[in-house]
Amino acid sequence: MATPQTSAQVPVTVLTGYLGAGKTTLLNRILSEQHGKKYAVIVNEFGELGIDNDLVVNADEEVFEMNNGCICCTVRGDLIRIIEGLMKRKDKFDGILVETTGLADPGPVAQTFFTDEDVKARTRLDAIVTVIDAKHFFGQLEQGSEAEQQVAFADVILLNKTDLVSADELAKVEDRIRGINRYARIFHTQKSQIGLDAILDKGAFDLGRILEFEPDFLHSGHDHHHEDEVRSLSITADRPVDPDKFQKWMGALLQIKGADIFRSKGILAIDGAPRRYVYQGVHMMMDSAWGTQWKDGEKRSSKLVFIGRNLDGDNLQRAFEDCLK
C-alpha cells in the first residue's frame, strides 16, 4: 500500500551516471551554492568532493538480497544504516543526496525506499537524476548494461558536456536517450550547470504528482526496437478497468517480468470508482493509492507506462484490454 507522504519525511535525490559524467561537479555545485538549505551527502568515494562539509558520509554500496523469496528484491544495506544514523542528529536536513558509483545499478537504491519501513517512515525518494557525458555515451552503452539502466531509471537527465559534441552528435545522443526513456526530463548542460529547482524536490515518486511530473505522460506511442534493448512504452484504454482482473494480471506480470521492468507507473479509471487509482513501481516493488476525483463529464481513460527490457507493447496492450469491463 502507499506510504503517506508527510513533510517530516526528508526528500532523497539519487544521483547516478558513469564515472566522469559530472556527478561530483554537480554535487560540489549543490553544496557550494548559497541556497540556505542543508543537505547530507552520501558518497561512495570519500575525498573526491572539494567541499569540506561534515555532512558528507562515505557509503560502501552494500547490496543485500532480501531473504523473502523475491529474486530481484535487493536493497542497499548501507543506506538503511546511514539514514538511521543521520536521523539521530540534532540538526535536521532539507534533503539527502545519494551518489552512486559509475557502474551501480540504481535498482537497489530505489527499492530500499520501497522496502524498508524505517527508511520509509523517515525519508521519501524524491527523484533519480542521471548525469550523462554527451561525448562518451555511445561508447558507454557498448561497455555493458549500466549506462542503459541509469537512463531507464531516471526521472531527470542532465545531458552534460554538450560543448564537447556537435549539434548533430548531440541530437543522436538525445534520440538514443529518448529511445530508452521517453518520460524523463532532459536538460542540456555544460559543467553540470543547472538550476537546483530542476533536480531537487521533484516529487517524482509522489503518487499524488504522477500526472504533474511527466509532460509526455498522456501521449502514447509504440516504436520499433530490438527486443533486448531497454525502451519505454505506454498503453491506454478508454473503457473502465476491472480491479480484480487488473490486480491479477499486474501481479503475475511483475512476478514473471519484474526483473526486466525498471520503472512502471499508471493511472487507472476503475469501474465505478469516483477517483483515479494511481500506482508506481520499481522492478517488483509497487506503491498504489487513490488519486484525484474525476470531474463531471471528464473522459475517464487509463494509461500505463513501462520502462524496461524485452517489452512487447502489443502483447501488453492485449493483456490490459482483457482487464477492462
Next chain:
Amino acid sequence: MKIDLANPAWQQTLPPARSVATDAPVAACAFNRDGTTVAFALGDGVVRVLPADVKAAAPDAAEPLHKGVVLALVGDPAGDGFVSGGDDGRVLRIAADGTSTELLAQKGKWFEHLVAHKTGAVAASAGKSMFLFRDGEVREFGPHPSTVAALDFSKDGSRVACAHYGGITVWSLSKDVVLPPRRFAWQGSHVALRWSTDGKFIATGTQENDIHVWRVAQATDMRMQGYPAKVKSLSWTADARFLYTSSQPVFTAWPFAGKGPEGKPPLQFGDEGAGLMTVVAAHPAAEFVAGGYDSGELQLGDIRTRRSVVLKMADGAAITCLAWSPDGFKLAVGNDRGDLLTIDLRR
C-alpha cells in the same frame, strides 16, 4: 528485590523520576560501573553525565565530546566513567570527572556499536571491522563480509559475536591460542545480536522481521517469524530462561529453558501498550523487564505474575534506549526528542 507490581501504589502514582530536557535525539544510555552516575549519548555530540540519584539536581550541559552524533555508549568496565563511540570516527574514554581521552580514531568511519564486559574489555564496531579494547591495547578483527550491524560478548568475555550480511562471525579473543573465527551462516542481513546470559545461544534480528537463534556448541539454528517490524532490540533474562524481543505491543518472551522454543509460542504478557515496543531490557538479576514503545509509552513487566504497569505515558516521542542500574533499582530512558529520564523503582 523490593519491587512489587501488586503494590497499589503503581496504579496510583508514577515512581520518583527526574527528566532533563535537551534538544538532541538520544542514541544510547548507560549507568557507570558502580551505579553512581548515568549518561546519555546525544545527537549533538554531547555525552550528558548525571547523578544516578533522581533527587539530585542535574548539572549544566557539557561541551560536545564528539563532532556529530554520539552513536554508542557503555559504562566503562575498567573505570568509573563511560566509553563512547561517534559518527566522527572516534572512541572516547570518559572519566568520572568528565575529561575524555581518545582510544581510537578511524577517519570516515562511524562507531555505531559498543559492548562492555565485566572483565574490563570493550568491543566496538566501525564499518567491516570489530575493535577490542583491553588492558590498554586495541586489536582489530575482520574484515567481515559487510558492515558489522551488532555485536556482543560471550558470557565469560572470551569471545565476541558480530552480526553482518549472511550470518554472524564469532571471534576468539585469546592471544595465547589463536583460533580461526567461526562463521554461522543464515542468508539475509542481521541487524541486532545478543549472546545469551548462559553463553549457549546467540540471537539475531533480521532485515526480514525474523528472529534467528543459533545453539553455539551444536551450530544448529532456529527461526521465529511473525513480527510486523524489524526486531532491533533483544534481551535475555538474567537466568537465560527467556529471550525478550521488541516489535510487539506486549512483552514477548521466547522460552529457552528445557528443550528450547521450537514448536512453542512465545510467552506474551502485560497490558497492551500504545504502538510497538522499540526497546526491551530485562532486569539484570530479577524477573522484571522494561519495555519502551514507539509512542513514548514505557512499561515495567513481571514475568512471574504476568503483570505490567505503566511507568510513563505515551507522548509521541519514541523510546530509543533503556538501561538498568547495576543494582537493578533504577532505569535510564532516552527518546528521540531528547528527554533524559531516570526512574527510581523503589517505593
